[in-house]
Amino acid sequence: MDLGSTQSLLILGTFVAVILVIALDLLDIAVTALIGLCVLLLTGALDGRDLLNAVQGGGESLALLFGGMVVARVLTPTGIFDIAGHYFVRAVRGSGKRYLIGLIFLIAPICAFLPNATTVILTAPIIIRLAKALNVDFVTPVVLCALVGNTAGILTLVGDPATFIVGSSIGLSFNGYLQHASLGGLLTLLAVIPVLPFVAHETWRTQRPVGEAAARPQLERPWLFVLSLAVLVLMIVLFLVGPDLPVEVVPPAAAILCATLALLLVNAARYEAVEKVLADVDWTTLVFLTCIFSLVAATTKTGVFDGLSRLLFARFGTDLTMVALAILVIVFCVSALVANIPLVLAMTLVVKGYFVVAHLVPELALGRGYGAWPLSTLPVFIAMTFGATLGGGATMVGDSSNIVACGICARAGERITFMRFLSIGLPISLAQLVVAAAYVFAMAQLG
Numbered sequence: 001m002d003l004g005s006t007q008s009l010l011i012l013g014t015f016v017a018v019i020l021v022i023a024l025d026l027l028d029i030a031v032t033a034l035i036g037l038c039v040l041l042l043t044g045a046l047d048g049r050d051l052l053n054a055v056q057g058g059g060e061s062l063a064l065l066f067g068g069m070v071v072a073r074v075l076t077p078t079g080i081f082d083i084a085g086h087y088f089v090r091a092v093r094g095s096g097k098r099y100l101i102g103l104i105f106l107i108a109p110i111c112a113f114l115p116n117a118t119t120v121i122l123t124a125p126i127i128i129r130l131a132k133a134l135n136v137d138f139v140t141p142v143v144l145c146a147l148v149g150n151t152a153g154i155l156t157l158v159g160d161p162a163t164f165i166v167g168s169s170i171g172l173s174f175n176g177y178l179q180h181a182s183l184g185g186l187l188t189l190l191a192v193i194p195v196l197p198f199v200a201h202e203t204w205r206t207q208r209p210v211g212e213a214a215a216r217p218q219l220e221r222p223w224l225f226v227l228s229l230a231v232l233v234l235m236i237v238l239f240l241v242g243p244d245l246p247v248e249v250v251p252p253a254a255a256i257l258c259a260t261l262a263l264l265l266v267n268a269a270r271y272e273a274v275e276k277v278l279a280d281v282d283w284t285t286l287v288f289l290t291c292i293f294s295l296v297a298a299t300t301k302t303g304v305f306d307g308l309s310r311l312l313f314a315r316f317g318t319d320l321t322m323v324a325l326a327i328l329v330i331v332f333c334v335s336a337l338v339a340n341i342p343l344v345l346a347m348t349l350v351v352k353g354y355f356v357v358a359h360l361v362p363e364l365a366l367g368r369g370y371g372a373w374p375l376s377t378l379p380v381f382i383a384m385t386f387g388a389t390l391g392g393g394a395t396m397v398g399d400s401s402n403i404v405a406c407g408i409c410a411r412a413g414e415r416i417t418f419m420r421f422l423s424i425g426l427p428i429s430l431a432q433l434v435v436a437a438a439y440v441f442a443m444a445q446l447g
Helices: 008-022 027-042 048-078 080-092 097-111 116-134 139-155 161-169 172-181 183-192 193-199 202-203 220-243 251-267 274-279 282-299 308-316 320-335 342-355 375-391 400-411 419-447
Strands: none
Touching: 008 027, 008 202, 008 282, 027 282, 048 080, 048 116, 048 161, 048 220, 048 251, 048 274, 048 282, 080 097, 080 116, 097 116, 097 139, 097 193, 116 139, 116 400, 139 161, 139 183, 139 375, 139 400, 139 419, 161 342, 161 375, 172 183, 183 375, 183 419, 193 202, 193 419, 220 251, 251 274, 282 342, 282 400, 308 320, 308 342, 320 342, 320 375, 320 419, 342 375, 375 419, 400 419
């Protein structure tokens, strides 16, 4: 499709309009995205096959989110979050500084293995409860939870859909990712701490008198907790070893399998209706992401991504250090406004196309099964992963966990606008971008 054609302009205009309406907080994000999708369908810019292909391309990520939401929801009635919150309150000892730093070390290990949106769902009740105990606003800590989750997701291959997409597309193993990328993820995670006094200054300075510790909440339905926790542990184990089993179980399949087990547990226990559990799933986020996948697929049809491979080669030749840094910045900026999952799907093709145009790999590398990537190409793929993940933390629409965090805050009585999220997410993301650029540069030079 010609980039200057009427249809291309309609698609790009619709996409920009959707982002602007969300940014100006004029309509609900899911309704806005649905309207944009309907415009493209009614004008013929997208047809049924395009819609099916877009949903299929994002289906793995939607499955991860849905499965994580269900498993987390089944754990909620056990009271485990009340107990965890009790001990977290005792550890914080009334200090806002300990509270914020403690959130990082609480969330990061979980997000290294669980999808970050799932971790936001699991930990948000604790975060909100403690914020109220400290008498501080809970919006910034919940947003921080999403941002730390985004960052911690790049610590391992299974921590974020973006890392999984990139790693699986080039045949990078779990251990290989640990060796080449995890240190960079750790450094960008630590870069959050120096920014906290500026974006959360009120909470950072808070010091409340520590009264008598309340009685520890009791675990409700211990049998349900044990079985639900077993389902959660099984999901994590399958994330790690599922692809190597005789019958391959990829992370999205593991999420659906464990969500099914969790719902079977609810149905057998009969302590609440399955319909109630499913009603508590964040369908707004799932609908919004489905629409965004389709809008990005339509944008891809305009040819806006097709020329990027040749443009990169024309501008930088085979200077892979500059290509890696350019990809890092470009993907970071775009990911701030586009959900990183469909963006990574599109940019993976752009990066592979660049290496083919540069004659560094054969044309066969454009397929999914190619695994003979030179080590020198790895910094470019790692830069794309970092850019997509860190850029996704800048705005409320950049990552699924951001949408989840906003939904949780809204249900708790605090609605987050686009600009309010930006005031927290952008400074942290920019600090992380600087650290990521230094790591990618060093990686490219040493490689």
